[in-house]
Structures are given as C-alpha cells and as structure tokens.
Amino acid sequence: MATTALIVGAGSGLSASLARLFAQEGFKVALAARQVDKLKILSQEIGAVSFAADATKLDDVNRLFRDVEQILGVPTVVVYNPSWRVRGAFVDLSPADVAKTLEITAYGGFLVAQAAAKRQLELGEGAIFFTGASASVKGYAQSAPFAMGKFALRGLAQSIARELAPQNIHVAHFVIDGGIRSHSRVEPEEKPDSLLDPDAIAQTYLHILRQPRSAWTWEVELRPWVETF
Template sequence: MAETALIVGAGAGLSASLARHCANEGMKIALAARNTDKLGRLAGETGAFVHECDVADKDSVATLFSWLDETLGTPDLVVFNPSKRVRGPLVGLDPDEVLAATTVSCHGAFLVAQQAARRMLKAGRGSILFTGASAGVKGYPQSAPFAMGKFGLRGLAQSMARELHPQNIHIGHFVIDGGIRTKDDDRETPGEDKLLDPDAIAETYLQFHRQPRSSWAWEVELRPWKETF
C-alpha cells in the first residue's frame, strides 16, 4: 500500500521539493497552506490533494486532519514547515505581532503534531518532521521573536521524540543552518554551493523517514559546505 505524506505550510522551495520527492517514491500527497491558490501547479505535477489550513487556528488544524481522515487516511509522514518572522529592536517590537509570530512557528507546530500523533499512535507508526533554523539554537540580534518560535519548536520536537519514539512514532527536527536556494537565485554563482539545495534537503528528510528504528535520530543539522556567516 502506498504511503501518505502531509506537507503543512506548502509552497515553493523546500515544500515543493518535498512534494516532488514524495511523488517520485509513489506516495500519496496532501498539501496544506493558508493560501492554496499558489499550489495548483505543484498539485497538478505531483497529483497532490490540497486543503486550506491556518496553523495558528486550532479549529482549522482539526478540520485539516478530519478532511485527511476522509480522503487519504492516517498519514505516514507529516512535515511542518510554517514560520513567521518579526524583526526589529526588542524595545520597539509590537507584542501582538510577536505573539502572532510565535503562535505560527511554535504553537502551530504543536497543534499539527498533536493531531498527527493521535492518529499515528492508533496506527502504530509514522514520522513527524519539523523544519527548524539556526535561530533555534542561536538567537540573532533584532530577531527575538523568530528565535523564540524556533527554540520552542526544537523543544517540542525533543520532548516528543523522548515520549513517542518508544511508541514507534519517529520525530525529526531539522536545523536548516543557512539560506535555501531559490530558482534563478542571484545570491551565488553557479557551482558555488553556499546556499542549500532544496532538493538535497528533501532527500535528507526522506532518508530520515526511512531510518531503521534501531538507530533513529531525532535531529539533523544541514548547512552549506562553505562558511559564509
């Protein structure tokens, strides 16, 4: 039976690479995002189902998984990609904007993970993967809200791994320590490889999903081979 993958926060870049890699492995795919208008081409390319979801809204997340129950069933793989940034000096930050940012990056991850874990525990298997950042292990100046969200995301993943690994639910946190290359990216010259290739990241996510449980990891740090910052 074909596996099912749910990619939350889907769009261009890493999410699109993940969808294509999953499709190449014969998986059935569901894509979720606040704005689904941008997903038509990717859905057509990968045969994916598409559903609108705001990860900051618990009812929206619950509706997503109820829909998934009726269409593709319990997912074998769930990937959480959303995040929200608010930049600026600490003393000038808008508290409401900070709350919104941490709600998406961290609390939204909890909401998705909780719904996924409930179903995976009944099925007795599954992988839940979180896309983190270098900000989850090192806070940068004028970027406190992003660090708060990503530190919380990492803590969630670590706690989940200790709780759920013994129950055959594989948890992964990925520290994306660098910029991700986009199409026609002008931040590097061809072959320079100072940016991370989204296809290479996606390949690592699927390798992680396939790890034998006798040697499961809970975290992987991915970074370009050149130190640029």
Template structure:
C-alpha cells in the same frame, strides 16, 4: 518500487521551497501527498506536477488545524507522515516590536507546530507507527540581534521536537527535527553557489530519514552548505 515504509503524507506550510522539493520526491517514491497552506492557489502548479491534493488551513488556529486533519482523513485515510514546514519571521529592534505581531509569529512557529504534532500523534499512536518531521532553523540554536521573535519560536519548536521524540518514539512514532542552518535557494534567492542550500538536497535528507530503520533513528539533523561557518 519505493522502499519507504510509508504511503501517505501531509505537509503543513507548503510552498515553493523545501516543501515543494519534498513533495516531488515523496510523490516519485509512490507516496500520496496532501499539501496545506493558507493560500492554496500558490500550490496549483505543484499539485498538477505531483498529483498532490491541496487543503486550505491556518496552522496557528486550532479549529483550522483540527478541520484540516479531518479533511485529510476523509480523503486519504490513515496518515503515515506529517511535516511541519510553516514559519513566520519577524525582525526588528526588540524595543520597537509590536506585541500582536510577536504573538502571531509565535503562533505560527511554535503553537502551530504543537497543534499539528498533537493531531498527528492522535492518529498515529493507535497504529504504533508514523513519522513527524519538523523544519527548524539556525534561529533555534542561537538567537540573533533584531530577531528575537524568530528565535523564541524556533527554540520552542526544537524543544517540542525533543519532547515529542522522547514521548512518542518508544510508541513507534519517529519524530525528527531539521536545523536548516543557512539560506535556501529560491526564486528570490537564486544563488546556486556553495553558499546556499539546495532545497532538493534538503528534501533528499528528509527522505533518507524516513527510510531509517527504527534501531537507528535520527532525532535531529543539522544541515548547512559546506562553506557555511558554524
């Protein structure tokens, strides 16, 4: 029997990396999992493996996010855990960046996170419990050349996490931000050396944070391979 105090979870921005590993671990712990992505076809293998349910949603669109939460409410009832894992990188010389593309990057990395946190908190606050986890990146700590849009969005995500934690923590909602400081192993990055982060290991940390007693909650976790400089 799982010792987790939560029974239902929604992962927004689900895919084959961190979110897939976390979905497997949540499912193994007895948690009902909902997965949200713009393209749900890519989630077929994961849903079959975990028993999770897939929902189509665009995190950058307010109406789509609102509809997503209504659909998950109808299917699962009260949500205990919400994870924001959506991200959109846009790189290039700052002077050459297209404004519309920058706006879309910010819409996914920052505005989408706000919309999801808002919907999650509205549902959790009446119950005085729940957890909201936000997946960040190195770009939320320092901005790199030719990567301004990602830094702008991830800095905003980190600020959102800090503000939400201070506002909702005293009301029973655990808000935590995860700085993924390094490359994550994947099918396109199969490097299994100590230079990359194992998504299963990252997911284990997410799970550990969910199990924390409220007398010692983590607000931010910084994860990197031991060989990574920082």
C-alpha cells in the same frame, strides 16, 4: 507503513521539493496552506491534493486531518514547515507581531503534531518532522521573536521525540542553517554551493524517514560550506 504524507505550510522552495520527492517515491501527498491558489500548479504536477488550513487554528487543524484521512488516508508522515519572522530592535518590537510569530512558528507546530500523534498512535507507527532554522539554536541580534519561536519548536520536537519513539513514532527536527536556493535567490559564481539546494534537503528528510528504528535520528543540521557554526 502506509504512504500518505501531509506537508503543512506548503509552498515553493523546500516544501515543493519535499512534495515532489514524496510523490516520486509513491506517497499520496496532501498539501496544506492558508492560501491554496498558490498550490494549484504543484498539485497538478504531482497529483497532490490541496487543503486550505490555518495551522494556528484548532478547528482548521482538526478539519484538515479529518479531510486528509477521508480522502487519502491517515497521514503517516507529517511535516510542519510554517514559520514567521519579525526583525527589529528589541525595545521597538510590537507585542502583536511577537505573538503572531510564536503562534505560526511554534503553537501551530504543537496543534499539528498533536493531531498527527493521536492518529499515528492508533496505527502504531508514523513520523512527525519539524523544519527548523539557524535560529533554532542561535538567537541573533534583532531577531528575538524568530529565535523564541524556533527554540520553542525545537523543544517541542525533542520532548515528543523522547515520549513517542517508544511507541514507534519517529519525531525529527531539521536545523536548516543557511539560505535556501530559489529562482529569486542564487549563489554568486565565485561561491558555488553556498546556498542549500532544496532538493538536497528533501533527500535528507527521506533518508531520516527510512532510518531503521534501531538507529533513529531526532535532529540533523544541514548547512552549506560558507556557514560558520
């Protein structure tokens, strides 16, 4: 398989860990975000190429894939990472905020996956990965929009995994069930490893990517020991 990886919704945290790991493993890495200024340091660090794109806009997505293909080659690994969260009492939710949540969390995933699948089908191989959350399988109180978006993204992943696996495209959905460690979010000393390490999550993405086709995983759940399920 060729080694071009595209991470949509790139930034700090998990997407940065994925970018670094892919680069270490010899992938050419493309990073896409609405604001590329935040990607400058990471791109320089790992030799990635950054692209400005809004994943909810069809023209942006089509242009993104054309540009990536021209500069780095067809992305044979595509990771969809964006999401948007709105919280509040159900009766107080703004319909506009709900629509934005669904657009970013789910509809953008459809646009990116469709663009990726069209190219990977021509190649006869590829992988499309979606980053989910606790809300992918559990609808929490006062979090209806996020649950709607993440449930939709999971349904998309399951549907196209069944459709595209026979055509040698590995689709997988990752339920990230818990908080992710960052510079601004650290676990208390009395609860070591109570937050997910983004580098450890990235290792799981790589493991799933390298699975033999005879034993593919379409979904995996990752959580620290403090989480109930």
